[in-house]
Amino acid sequence: MKSKAILLTLSILAGGAYSCKKLDVPVESQFVAGNFPKTLSDYNASLGAIYSNLSSQFAVPYWRMQTLSTDEAILPARDGNFDDGGQYRQLHYHTWTPDHPNVLTIWQWAYGGITTCNRLLNITNSFGFSDAEKANRLAEIRAMRALYYFFLLDLYGNVPLVTDYPVTGSPATQPRASVYKFIESELLALTPKLPAKSSNAATNTQQYGRPTKGLVYALLAKLYLNSEVYGGAARYPDVVRMADSVQANPNYSLDARYRDIFLPNNGPQIKETIFAIPYDQQIPGNQFTRFGFFYYLVNAYGFNVGLSIAMSTTPEFYARFNLPGDFRTTTWLAGPQFVPDGNGGFTSTPVYYPNTTTQININPVLTLVPPKPMDLGNTIATQSEGVRSIKYYPDPTIIQATRLNGNDVPVLRLADVLLMKAEAILRGASATTVGSELQTPLVLVNKIRARAGAQLATSITLDGMLDERARELSWEAWRRNDLIRFGQFETEYPLPNDVLKMDKSTFRRLYPVPTIELRLNSALQQNTGY
Incomplete structure (x- = not known):
């Protein structure tokens, strides 16, 4: 639950913010003289559409695709209640189809965000900012576009790369490796142009929920850790390099109390947050x-x-x-x-x-x-x-009208970065010294355990890392990503009296292109197996 200033900055709905659900954006949705932003307030409202779109679906359908498809969460029916057409059991048993509602919603959500970013890049170039201000704002928008593309890369793999507005023609499916390279090149180009987390509380409040250098480093660490999954070569030394880049900023540190990270009043004061999505009881999503x-x-x-x-x-x-x-x-x-x-x-x-x-x-x-x-x-x-x-601790001010939490949802935080570094070293990278500390996997894992008050480890293996990540990052939408990287996404957990079986086909490590999108765009190619 944040100050009104943050919410206004990040969540103002611009006209048509989520109306551009398809890749073939209609010409009439372009900004023309009559609706082009004329004031800085108008511009900021348009920019807010990137963030309001992000919060609208992340904590429900995106989270469900990443979490209900694993052992981390399950949403069973109760005498027919909560069956909702079987969509939750389809995620649990890996039997989803291209018509699954979350598959369509998140495809449209991500491309809605990308379309907004592309439109705003055009607006920013024409708005009359100074060169320095223009560069800063373009970097922010491109970083958010890269984040949306990361979500698509991870879930769907082979997707169109759309960087123009308006879209011309029918964007064709690009190989997953190409999407990976695009995201990497964008993030590397943006590193010098984005702000760093500051020691100034007012500055951090202004930056909160927006891209920083820390976001770039942490997201690159995710890319490199999963490089072989995404169609590239192993990049474990680069994971360590990016983790060390995050740690080079002394304004990131593990918070003393684990619970504080997820309380209803969490926000810019959380020291380890690298990027979070702000929520309050009026912003759809955190349920x-x-x-x-x-x-x-x-x-x-x-x-x-x-x-x-x-x-x-x-x-x-x-x-x-x-x-x-x-x-x-x-x-x-x-x-x-x-x-x-x-x-x-x-x-x-x-x-x-x-x-x-x-x-x-x-x-x-x-x-x-x-x-x-x-x-x-x-x-x-x-x-x-x-x-x-109760990780996202129940909000005592929750109201019947919305039943929404005020807890912000972290997407990337320092604890995750430290665990990524530990895993990368176990997979073959060399340990590095940060300050005067040689950060071996055991040292890094015990930093996380010590903060939680847990018994310290005496040794750590690669298999053990998966359990460490489960304990630290439960319900933070990384479990599917982790299981795929460890080759365990197809592990079945039978329930007593279960009459259904999981589809253990490895092609389900990618979700399908939605049926309606294939019908709208003949240049799209369905993922293998669907």
């Missing part, structure tokens, strides 16, 4: 409490609104939270429930089911009730199955 909380606990947490009781994690994923002293374990609700203490822990006061003296007890095991597919049933007992997440 973690609405979908992932446990309804019967609302009064204990200080609010009382209608929630869905639907989403949880799998027993296998929760089992990774097994380190003695690890605060991150308390970000899950499992077992007997107690009133929270307001400081990230719990009192000794039990919480009871309504109108009973029975303590609420959340069972990690998800036992299906056939014949309805991926259905738990809808009794009090079955509603209590599935570990719930």
Whole structure:
């Protein structure tokens, strides 16, 4: 939940901000004399469309594609409720089709953002800024365009590269490796033109949720860590180099308390945030409490609104939270429930089911009730199955009208960068010294563990890194990316009484091009297997 200044800067809706859903943008949507921004306020409102588009879909459909397709989260039906046409079980069992609603929504969302960026590049060049101001603003827009292309690269792989506005002709599908090279070249070109995280609080507030040098370095580290997945050669030394570039800025550091990163009042004061998406209760998108909380606990947490009781994690994923002293374990609700203490822990006061003296007890095991597919049933007992997440801590001011959280959602943060560096070294890169510290994988992992209060590791293997990332980055939309890189995206986690099977085809490491887009643009090529 942020100051109004940040929200106004990043979230003002410009006319038609998300109307350009297709690649063949109609000519009448161009800026002409009658609607060309005339004042700086008009221009900033147009620029805000890039960010309002980003927040509109990231924390729900984008997050679901990256997370519900893994062991990290599951959204089962409950006696038919929350089935929603089978879209969640299709993600869980890897049986989605080119007509899956999230597949279409996120394709259109990303290209809507890219179209807005391309349009604003034209506007910026014609607006009358000084050369220095123009360069800064063009760099910001291009960096956001590169981020949108990264989302497409990771999810769909082979996609059109559209850099002109208006679009002429029918943009053709480009190989994943070409999209990778485009993103890399854009980010490298922008590095000297973007601001760095500052020690000045006012400056950081102004920059918050906007691209900085740190975003470029961290996103390049992601590209290089996944280079072989994306069709390139191994780039592990470059991962280390980019991680060290982030650490070279002393204004990035691990926050003392893990929980602070995800509270409803998180924001520019979080030291390790590299790039986050701001949310408040009026900005569509952040619905973690609405979908992932446990309804019967609302009064204990200080609010009382209608929630869905639907989403949880799998027993296998929760089992990774097994380190003695690890605060991150308390970000899950499992077992007997107690009133929270307001400081990230719990009192000794039990919480009871309504109108009973029975303590609420959340069972990690998800036992299906056939014949309805991926259905738990809808009794009090079955509603209590599935570990719930309070990582994005429930907002006590949540209101019935929207049921939205005010927690910002981090996209890239320092802890992730340190874990990427550790993994890259385990994969063959050399350890480097930062300050006077030789940062071996064990040193880096123990930095993360120590902050969480977890028992320190005595050794670390590459396989162990996947569990370290699971514990630190749960529900931050990186699990699919990690599982694919580790060759484990096709691992199945059968539920008791399950009558369905996962499709373990490796072609599903990419999502398909949506059917409607193929019909609109004959130059598009469907991904293999669909």
